[in-house]
Amino acid sequence: MDQQAVERIKAHEERVEQANAFLKQKVDELEEDSYRLSYHLMPPAGWMNDPNGLIFYKDEYHAFYQHYPYEAKWGPMHWGHAKSKDLVNWEHLPVALAPSEVYDTGENSGHGCWSGSAVDDNGHLTLIYTGHVDGRTPVEVQCLATSTDGLNFRKEAGNPVIAGAPEEGGLGFRDPKVWRHAGAWYMVVGFGKDGLGKVQLYTSENLREWRHLGVAAESDGTMGDMWECPDLFPLGSGDDYVLVISPMNMGTTKTMYLTGKLNYETGQFSYGYKERLDYGFDFYAPQTFMDGQGRRILQGWINIWGAKMPEQERGWMGAFTLPRELKLNADGTLRMEPVAELQALRGAHQRVNGLSIGADTEVTLAGVHGDTLELIAVFDVAKAGGAAEFGLLLRCSEDGTEYTKVVYSAAERKLSVDRTRSGAGEAGVSEAPLTPMADGRVRLHLFLDRSSVELFANDGVKTVTNRIYPAAASLGIKLFAEKGEAHLESLDAWVLG
Known part of the structure; x- marks a missing residue:
């Protein structure tokens, strides 16, 4: 390993250690309050938004999340980390990712390790995330970080693994969700162009070299102009797939699901049914994963952008929804039930x-x-x-x-x-x-x-x-x-x- 790579690894480790030391001190100062949730996953202190990297790994549930540890407001994004054996009791772990590289660090608050997902790559817990830097060209790229112990993560020397959007003039290129099918890796990334939300589809043999397959699905003109946090997954016993999205600029509708078929040869997801996923005000950026029992489980952010957040005055902000098991009905509609x-x-x-x-x-x-x-x-x-x-x-x-x-x-x-x-x-x-x-x-x-x-x-x-x-x-x-x-x-x- 050359000296430059060693220095980059050290820089990331120092920033993670700094964040963890600050959190430890802040948690000791944080007083119990009547807003602080009792049985939901929330940050030990500071800011939390999107669920990231939800995964069942080595017989434990891991949850990562968008996190700014230093204040109870949005800032340069880190990845918080917690794990559970039962989806009920959560143990906070050290911060997994911190901004440290040219592709995820900038001079203002608009930078960081933005949302993404996690996979088990031959025993290595691997995080795939968006590096975001305002003012940089390109602003958003897709990156990789790996761990052998499920606790300490090292950013890939070859980052970014996708160096920019497949076409110019788009609105956003972020939130990679990765899964494995028939021996290959697949990834959907949120995108938008010409007023239409879209998901871009990629494939890879090794998680490091990705081939663009095209636009898997896009809005019909009524579903927002950028699709954040896309999640495309099979559900049920047949070949049915569900696409969950968080559309931007769609009024009161903040999340949707579409059900249909995914053609891996053409890269096209053909949907026949669409509906709002949750009808509340405070539900955004949901992500799903498959657990060891074969259940498809979803968690979302139980807050929303732009809302008044009274808990900020008390040193923390944000929480996850309860874990929900997803089930697909014969008519293409979805049900969400609290896990048993x-x-x-x-x-x-x-x-x-x-x-x-x-x-x-x-x-x-x-x-x-x-x-x-x-x-x-x-x-x-x-x-x-x-x-x-x-x-x-x-x-x-x-x-x-x-x-x-x-x-x-x-x-x-x-x-x-x-x-x-x-x-x-x-x-x-x-x-x-x-x-x-x-x-x-x-x-x-x-x-x-x-x-x-x-x-x-x-x-x-x-x-x-x-x-x-x-x-x-x-x-x-x-x-x-x-x-x-x-x-x-x-x-x-x-x-x-």
């Missing part, structure tokens, strides 16, 4: 059966309260009044002025989460179309974790993910009905540890 391992969090249990809720009334659930709860509420829509709107009020204050409203409209067949009175964060109403299940019921499965609400409706046919920032003392749970009577068939509630 989360049931290990369940503590004290309360159950309510067969409760009628009069029109324009609220029912306080005296035995159900807290800021870390799992709730499963089943309503019989057939027994509700024709115009009835009903559901739950979460994190209610004693004086009734603060709450988050989860409501189902029987007439409009619409599910909503209203944050108008949720506390210090952003307001707004999330809405999702929802048809009752075949038995005429609506099943609402909710996870509350201090400053987050994740809602899985009708076994994950629709999900709604939001951050909320209520006062610490707002712990009540209520049922309600408006414009008609409602019938609660059952409600199960667990305190989560």
